[in-house]
Amino acid sequence: MPGNSIIKHQNASLLSIKKVEADVVVKSETADQKLAETFERLKLPTGLLERLAGVKEHREWSEGRHYTDGAVEAAQAAMDEAGITPDQVGLLINCSVTRDGYEPAVSVSEHARLGMPSSTLNFDITNACLGFVNGLTVASTMVDSGAVDYAVVLAAEDPTRWHREAFERLKQPHVTRADVIREFATLTLGCGAAAAVVGKADTHPEGHRIRTSVTRSATQHHELCIGGFDGMFTDASGLLKHGVGLLTETWEEARTQGFEWDDFDWVIAHQVSTSHTDKTENDIGIPSHKLPRTFPFWGNVAAAALPMTLAQQADGAFQRGHRVLAMGVGSGLNATFMEIDW
Numbered sequence: 001m002p003g004n005s006i007i008k009h010q011n012a013s014l015l016s017i018k019k020v021e022a023d024v025v026v027k028s029e030t031a032d033q034k035l036a037e038t039f040e041r042l043k044l045p046t047g048l049l050e051r052l053a054g055v056k057e058h059r060e061w062s063e064g065r066h067y068t069d070g071a072v073e074a075a076q077a078a079m080d081e082a083g084i085t086p087d088q089v090g091l092l093i094n095c096s097v098t099r100d101g102y103e104p105a106v107s108v109s110e111h112a113r114l115g116m117p118s119s120t121l122n123f124d125i126t127n128a129c130l131g132f133v134n135g136l137t138v139a140s141t142m143v144d145s146g147a148v149d150y151a152v153v154l155a156a157e158d159p160t161r162w163h164r165e166a167f168e169r170l171k172q173p174h175v176t177r178a179d180v181i182r183e184f185a186t187l188t189l190g191c192g193a194a195a196a197v198v199g200k201a202d203t204h205p206e207g208h209r210i211r212t213s214v215t216r217s218a219t220q221h222h223e224l225c226i227g228g229f230d231g232m233f234t235d236a237s238g239l240l241k242h243g244v245g246l247l248t249e250t251w252e253e254a255r256t257q258g259f260e261w262d263d264f265d266w267v268i269a270h271q272v273s274t275s276h277t278d279k280t281e282n283d284i285g286i287p288s289h290k291l292p293r294t295f296p297f298w299g300n301v302a303a304a305a306l307p308m309t310l311a312q313q314a315d316g317a318f319q320r321g322h323r324v325l326a327m328g329v330g331s332g333l334n335a336t337f338m339e340i341d342w
């Protein structure tokens with residue numbers, strides 16, 4: 001059934017994309033150590049995070065370092081690379097899943113710490129792991145319209161509270177295998193931050209044109225992954241099946257608009273796990289050499305995962321003239337493909 005939303009951008013360019021990796025490396029064996037009694041009682045093998053998810057390690061912020069510290073550092077680095085100052089920014093969008101409370105928006109502290117003027121619009125976009133790509137779409141649309149000259153899109157994640165509470169729950173003597181599976185995805189999460197600057201293509205020929213975004217929703221599956229302040233609980237098999245299914249449906253319809261995988265030099269996907277990435281490549285037909293994997297050493301960094309991977313590849317792998325496809329998916333379910341001409 002047709003249902004894609006297609007947005008064609010006229011004058012938006014990605015001027016810079018930067019990442020900040022969290023400070024502390026945590027090996028996946030740590031989970032085995034913390035849950036040794038539970039695994040032994042349930043006769044579960046050790047090394048599940050690496051064997052089932054492909055996550056060898058993830059990162060955490062060092063003590064006293066707030067996730068927004070990473071967001072601010074990434075945003076400042078992105079503005080420096082783009083050659084702009086805070087007073088030129090008309091829009092700041094925070095896209096993190098992580099937040100300390102219901103209000104105020106995370107964007108307000110970032111806006112203040114970056115020294116942006118009162119005229120700079122700022123707000124949060126929260127859409128699970130798809131938030132950053134949604135933020136780029138909104139920023140590009142506002143640049144297209146002439147409402148702003150420059151926009152900063154940023155995200156920083158810190159799931160360590162979820163990790164801590166999941167470990168405490170899973171240590172309880174009544175825990176079952178089903179309980180472990182329900183919280184397994186939580187243990188794959190990691191910390192990190194990223195930020196991008198979007199500006200006008202006609203005044204920045206050195207930029208990377210943001211061409212088109214294609215989006216499709218499957219909100220009948222909105223209960224497959226639920227995250228709150230007390231933790232994240234996931235139907236992993238359902239999320240794998242329907243999440244990749246949504247990506248496939250989105251792509252098949254996008255082909256009617258002239259998109260073909262062979263046209264793209266790189267596919268920068270949201271980073272989840274080995275099984276998710278393998279199934280995406282196989283079901284859609286993406287050559288594995290075009291889809292770099294960062295989850296083995298960062299884990300799933302939620303909304304920051306895709307832009308961090310984009311930033312890593314931008315630092316040497318991308319060449320002028322390459323066509324890059326950002327492929328995001330978020331719990332709910334929502335999926336977006338965004339075409340960027342490097």
